[in-house]
Amino acid sequence: MGKTLYEKVFDSHTVARLPSGQYQLLMGLHLIHEVTSPQAFSMLEERKLKVMFPERTFATVDHIIPTSSQLRPYQDALAEDMLRALEASVKKHGIRYFAPENGEQGIVHVVGPENGLTQPGMTICCGDSHTATHGAFGAIAFGIGTSQVRDVLATQTLSMDKLKVRRIEVSGRLGPGVTAKDVILYIINRLGVNGGVGFAYEYAGDTIARMSMDERMTVCNMSIEGGARCGYINPDAVTYEYLKGRTYAPKAEAWERALAYWESVKSDADARYDDVVKYRAEDIEPMVTWGITPGQSVAVGGTIPAADAFPADQRESAEEAYKYMALQPGQPIKGQKIDVAFIGSCTNGRRSDFEAVVEVLKAGRYKVAPHVQALVVPGSMQVKRELQARGWDKIFTAAGFQFREAGCSMCLAMNPDKLKGNQLSASSSNRNFKGRQGSPTGRTLLMSPIMVAAAAIAGEVADARQVFGIHS
Amino acid sequence: MDDSKRIVIKGQGIVLHGNDIDTDRIIPARYLRTVTFEGLGDHAFEDDRAQLGQQGRVHPFDDAKFRNATVLLVNKNFGCGSSREHAPQALGRWQKGIRAIVGESFAEIFFGNCVSLGVPCVTADAASIEALQKAVTADATVTVTVDLKDKTVSVGALRVPVRIPEGVRQQFLDGRWDTTGELLANRDAIVALAKKLPYLGGF
Numbered sequence: 001m002g003k004t005l006y007e008k009v010f011d012s013h014t015v016a017r018l019p020s021g022q023y024q025l026l027m028g029l030h031l032i033h034e035v036t037s038p039q040a041f042s043m044l045e046e047r048k049l050k051v052m053f054p055e056r057t058f059a060t061v062d063h064i065i066p067t068s069s070q071l072r073p074y075q076d077a078l079a080e081d082m083l084r085a086l087e088a089s090v091k092k093h094g095i096r097y098f099a100p101e102n103g104e105q106g107i108v109h110v111v112g113p114e115n116g117l118t119q120p121g122m123t124i125c126c127g128d129s130h131t132a133t134h135g136a137f138g139a140i141a142f143g144i145g146t147s148q149v150r151d152v153l154a155t156q157t158l159s160m161d162k163l164k165v166r167r168i169e170v171s172g173r174l175g176p177g178v179t180a181k182d183v184i185l186y187i188i189n190r191l192g193v194n195g196g197v198g199f200a201y202e203y204a205g206d207t208i209a210r211m212s213m214d215e216r217m218t219v220c221n222m223s224i225e226g227g228a229r230c231g232y233i234n235p236d237a238v239t240y241e242y243l244k245g246r247t248y249a250p251k252a253e254a255w256e257r258a259l260a261y262w263e264s265v266k267s268d269a270d271a272r273y274d275d276v277v278k279y280r281a282e283d284i285e286p287m288v289t290w291g292i293t294p295g296q297s298v299a300v301g302g303t304i305p306a307a308d309a310f311p312a313d314q315r316e317s318a319e320e321a322y323k324y325m326a327l328q329p330g331q332p333i334k335g336q337k338i339d340v341a342f343i344g345s346c347t348n349g350r351r352s353d354f355e356a357v358v359e360v361l362k363a364g365r366y367k368v369a370p371h372v373q374a375l376v377v378p379g380s381m382q383v384k385r386e387l388q389a390r391g392w393d394k395i396f397t398a399a400g401f402q403f404r405e406a407g408c409s410m411c412l413a414m415n416p417d418k419l420k421g422n423q424l425s426a427s428s429s430n431r432n433f434k435g436r437q438g439s440p441t442g443r444t445l446l447m448s449p450i451m452v453a454a455a456a457i458a459g460e461v462a463d464a465r466q467v468f469g470i471h472s
Numbered sequence: 473m474d475d476s477k478r479i480v481i482k483g484q485g486i487v488l489h490g491n492d493i494d495t496d497r498i499i500p501a502r503y504l505r506t507v508t509f510e511g512l513g514d515h516a517f518e519d520d521r522a523q524l525g526q527q528g529r530v531h532p533f534d535d536a537k538f539r540n541a542t543v544l545l546v547n548k549n550f551g552c553g554s555s556r557e558h559a560p561q562a563l564g565r566w567q568k569g570i571r572a573i574v575g576e577s578f579a580e581i582f583f584g585n586c587v588s589l590g591v592p593c594v595t596a597d598a599a600s601i602e603a604l605q606k607a608v609t610a611d612a613t614v615t616v617t618v619d620l621k622d623k624t625v626s627v628g629a630l631r632v633p634v635r636i637p638e639g640v641r642q643q644f645l646d647g648r649w650d651t652t653g654e655l656l657a658n659r660d661a662i663v664a665l666a667k668k669l670p671y672l673g674g675f
Contacts, residue, residue: 013669015661018651020640020648021638024658026666038508047652052659053666063504064505082505128554129554129555129581142581145556145560146557147589148588155652155655155662156662158651194492194577197549197580224581229581254674257670258671261671313548316489316490431496431553431554433497434520435500438502440522440523
């Protein structure tokens with residue numbers, strides 16, 4: 001009986017079985033940012049511990065960084081304190097820091113891959129729940145809390161239980177205007193926001209295999225929204241092509257040896273899975289969330305489902321969502337007037353996410369509706385430069401979008417980009433929780449970047465295929 | 473007695489109904505702009521509390537009858553979303569501090585963060601949780617007992633079996649939930665394995 005990639009990587013990274021029965025797992029790559037690491041460094045100080053492998057931890061700043069101006073000191077004194085704490089810690093412990101002043105900063109889950117740090121067959125952790133993003137490369141990557149950040153800094157290891165593995169196969173051709181974001185929103189809709197608890201998700205099938213690395217990252221990124229702490233895709237030629245030539249990718253003869261290792265970690269054809277589910281790409285439409293969990297979504301042509309359409313234990317949440325979102329069952333999601341449009345985040349803040357939008361914007365003289373504030377926020381300074389080099393920033397600004405500096409921006413309300421009052425936001429980010437985008441009464445509709453662009457232009461939720469005339 | 477052991481946790485309960493309560497709700501992101509965990513307790517569920525207040529309703533964390541509570545009773549998928557340890561830190565710093573959580577299920581990262589802080593999260597079926605929540609709602613002064621040795625939670629005469637992964641249970645019973653020391657003890661094995669992994673040596 002063969003093994004899954006998850007089992008292979010887990011086994012090869014197991015240091016020891018702990019007295020509790022848990023496994024001590026070596027972390028091949030540790031990423032840190034300013035929000036969840038300062039307390040971990042303080043705990044190290046208190047315990048007089050050192051960082052065991054400083055060369056395997058990499059840092060950047062993303063959550064708190066303003067996207068209008070990155071000039072120091074930040075206007076928000078609390079944010080400035082956090083960045084200073086990070087700067088002091090990386091200096092003291094000799095940790096490589098991707099700094100704004102060097103043009104290297106970005107969202108941690110964009111910076112790791114674009115520098116070639118993220119590679120197949122690794123274990124990767126970060127004090128951030130969207131760490132599963134790196135699973136797109138065939139790595140076992142997951143989010144951890146601050147006490148665990150302390151443990152990784154001190155020992156490069158974590159105490160873990162083994163997860164079960166669910167294979168999610170998507171087969172067939174996605175329709176025009178249907179994106180990786182729609183695929184993952186569809187999967188979460190089907191399996192539920194806690195369906196993945198206790199599982200690692202292995203995404204597979206020819207639809208996934210045809211996806212670019214950016215698209216695969218979008219899919220893996222939202223594993224946690226389905227309750228799965230980690231999600232991955234077996235590495236293939238697309239993965240290797242992406243990695244080749246990147247700063248931290250192996251070079252020359254090392255590249256050949258790396259390829260052999262990467263091939264060896266793939267799930268075996270006869271691997272045993274704890275569960276297998278299958279979906280048809282043809283069944284997936286552009287998706288829009290209407291509620292307060294990422295599982296509460298409908299196809300763009302659909303209507304808000306009635307509470308009795310849900311299993312009994314989800315009805316209360318649906319009722320709560322109608323009230324919070326000011327939406328009624330039976331209402332079409334299309335036509336809901338929006339106030340804010342946000343394209344960016346670790347889910348959809350990479351070059352090809354913006355490219356997809358540029359492609360449709362270029363085709364006509366589209367303008368953002370006058371009542372909509374529309375933000376385009378590159379996921380990293382490198383992504384920003386790539387967009388500018390192609391003149392895409394000008395396409396966005398000409399259409400009425402604000403083109404910002406790199407950061408987490410309006411995904412999570414820890415920097416100046418926030419909703420006001422009960423504004424309704426069309427967002428390419430990953431969470432539509434109550435208050436997530438910075439106003440305690442703010443409302444979020446998750447969708448793909450081209451759907452956000454369509455909403456920005458129409459001034460209301462719209463089908464990108466109709467707005468931009470996307471046909472097969 | 474070794475005070476890091478968590479065998480039986482006793483205290484008054486607090487009932488918080490609802491599935492999929494995420495960590496953004498437990499502690500809104502604006503309070504994460506800090507380099508410590510101090511003072512988070514006052515802001516636990518701040519936005520939910522304010523919103524219910526505006527509707528003339530009282531959030532359990534504002535309800536005077538729950539003010540002495542140390543055991544939180546929740547429903548399904550509690551603590552989902554962001555990995556922020558600030559969430560259990562805020563609960564642990566609220567009033568007398570939440571010392572154990574009983575629910576139908578927990579999000580994994582939240583569960584792990586609670587373990588790191590010495591706060592057991594135990595699960596039971598929906599009917600048992602409902603019965604426990606009813607009992608505490610009826611009389612908030614009654615003692616809730618979370619017994620990790622027997623794997624039960626009791627409220628007065630009501631006693632229900634609960635689940636917790638065996639490895640984690642052992643960590644609590646033995647007082648080994650703070651793992652740094654235990655992990656560090658295997659330093660030689662860590663270094664040896666790091667030398668074996670091809671990518672850590674640059675292939």
